[in-house]
Amino acid sequence: MLLSSVFASPMILLQLCISTLRSIYTSFFSKGWRLSAGACRGQTSPVDGERSPEKAENATTPTSVNYHFTRKCNYKCGFCFHTAKTSFVLPLEEAKRGLELLKESGMEKINFSGGEPFLHDKGDFLGELVRFCKQDLQLPSVSIVSNGSLIRERWFQKYGDYLDILAISCDSFDEATNQLIGRAQGRKSHLDNLYKIRTWCQQYKVAFKINSVINTFNVDEDMVEPIMQLNPVRWKVFQCLLIDGENAGEKALREAERFVIGEQQFQEFLDRHSSVPCLVPESNEKMRNSYLILDEYMRFLDCREGRKDPSKSVLDVGVKEAISFSGFDEKMFLKRGGKYVWSKADMKLEW
Numbered sequence: 001m002l003l004s005s006v007f008a009s010p011m012i013l014l015q016l017c018i019s020t021l022r023s024i025y026t027s028f029f030s031k032g033w034r035l036s037a038g039a040c041r042g043q044t045s046p047v048d049g050e051r052s053p054e055k056a057e058n059a060t061t062p063t064s065v066n067y068h069f070t071r072k073c074n075y076k077c078g079f080c081f082h083t084a085k086t087s088f089v090l091p092l093e094e095a096k097r098g099l100e101l102l103k104e105s106g107m108e109k110i111n112f113s114g115g116e117p118f119l120h121d122k123g124d125f126l127g128e129l130v131r132f133c134k135q136d137l138q139l140p141s142v143s144i145v146s147n148g149s150l151i152r153e154r155w156f157q158k159y160g161d162y163l164d165i166l167a168i169s170c171d172s173f174d175e176a177t178n179q180l181i182g183r184a185q186g187r188k189s190h191l192d193n194l195y196k197i198r199t200w201c202q203q204y205k206v207a208f209k210i211n212s213v214i215n216t217f218n219v220d221e222d223m224v225e226p227i228m229q230l231n232p233v234r235w236k237v238f239q240c241l242l243i244d245g246e247n248a249g250e251k252a253l254r255e256a257e258r259f260v261i262g263e264q265q266f267q268e269f270l271d272r273h274s275s276v277p278c279l280v281p282e283s284n285e286k287m288r289n290s291y292l293i294l295d296e297y298m299r300f301l302d303c304r305e306g307r308k309d310p311s312k313s314v315l316d317v318g319v320k321e322a323i324s325f326s327g328f329d330e331k332m333f334l335k336r337g338g339k340y341v342w343s344k345a346d347m348k349l350e351w
Contacts, residue, residue: 060292060328061106062319064338067294069095069129070115075147076182077171079215081243082115083253088296089120096132098298098314103133105319109141109342118150127159134162141342145169145211148193149185153200160204164344167209167236170194172218173226180217181259198230205351207233207344214269215240215259227276233347234340235278239266241287244307282336290332292323302327 071084090098099110110133117126126144133142143165170190172178178190194210201208210232212223227235240259242248247256263283270281293301299310304327311317311325333339341347 060323060326060330062102062292062323063106064109064111064333064342065102065107065292065294066111066113067099067298068113068115069125069296070117070120071296072119073114073116073147074119074149074185075116077213078182078254079213079240079247079256079259080182080254081241081246081256082113083246084115085246085253086296089125090296090298092125092128094315095129095298098294099129099133100137101314101319103137103139105323108139109143110139111143111145113145116147116150117144118146118155123150123152123155127155130159131162134164141165143167143209143342147183147190148197149188149190151193151197151200156200156204156206160200160206163206164342165207165209165233166197166201167211167234168194168197169211169213171212171215172221173223174221177217177221181215195230202351205344205349207347207349209234209236211236211238213238213240214261214266216261217259219261219265219269222272224273224276227273227278232278233349234280235276236280236282237270237273238287239263239283241284242306243303244305246308249307280337286332286336289327289329290336290338292326292328298322300326300328 068082070089071082071086073080073084099107102110112126112129117123120126130142130144133139141164142162144163145167146169148168148170169183170178171181171183173191175184175189175191178184184190198208200206208230210227210230212218212235214237240256240261242256242260245251247254266281266283270279273279288303288306291303293303293308294314295301295308295310297310298314299312300314300322301308301310302325303309309325309327311322314322
């Protein structure tokens with residue numbers, strides 16, 4: 001009798017269907033299942049921390065962001081702490097969408113890195129991102145960190161106007177030492193590229209910067225004379241850092257333990273180069289939590305535990321929620337001089 005009455009009432013059946021669908025919908029989305037930024041390439045994002053509304057509400061402004069859009073590199077630096085664990089690169093339009101979200105959240109400076117950022121699409125992918133950030137997003141500062149081996153003058157001719165700072169990684173002014181470190185490709189001269197790029201930066205009005213990682217192979221080197229000759233706007237000097245899963249530990253692609261130096265050794269190197277006015281030192285303590293790092297999926301990486309724990313992608317959950325899992329220490333960022341005159345329009349350089 002009950003069964004026949006139900007079939008006789010289409011309205012009751014409709015209500016039952018709606019109730020069932022609502023229950024399934026609620027159950028599914030309460031688990032927080034989302035597509036990852038890598039889904040477009042058939043890759044999924046690892047499971048990350050649960051959402052914290054309080055953290056998201058009090059999220060830090062992403063004033064300065066480092067976007068490692070590729071992990072691939074043509075060098076094999078033994079201490080590299082962002083290794084080629086994947087070959088994934090976001091499609092250009094998706095990368096632009098993420099950068100626009102970051103700009104809307106307060107980003108003023110973007111730094112493109114890798115891997116080697118000039119490797120993908122012969123530098124044109126990077127160039128289009130640089131152009132987009134400066135021309136469309138009107139960011140005060142757009143910068144790149146590169147090993148310099150793949151940069152050609154035609155890139156400056158096409159994209160140089162949109163770039164504020166180009167940092168070239170150089171750990172030694174002795175070719176044999178660079179070979180030992182792995183900052184080389186075959187027998188090509190890393191230093192020849194460095195000096196050539198310095199000239200192009202001058203010619204195309206791009207501020208020139210040098211990054212050096214101090215390690216067991218170069219800690220006793222005196223670099224004062226060549227640095228003064230090259231006269232970069234900044235000489236960033238890092239202490240070699242171990243990151244589990246990247247350059248240390250079972251799943252790492254590098255074994256950087258043999259490159260590590262102590263605090264005293266690092267300080268002695270700094271003391272020996274204290275006469276260099278553009279020197280900007282960064283110990284492991286300063287470096288570990290004071291960078292906002294985005295990986296190839298546009299996930300913020302938390303390095304507080306000595307490894308890189310990813311947030312969810314900015315493209316999936318937005319900047320505010322993603323950045324709440326970054327472990328970013330804004331006070332240390334300011335203490336290490338993370339905010340400086342970073343627009344070439346404000347540097348008053350003599351070209």
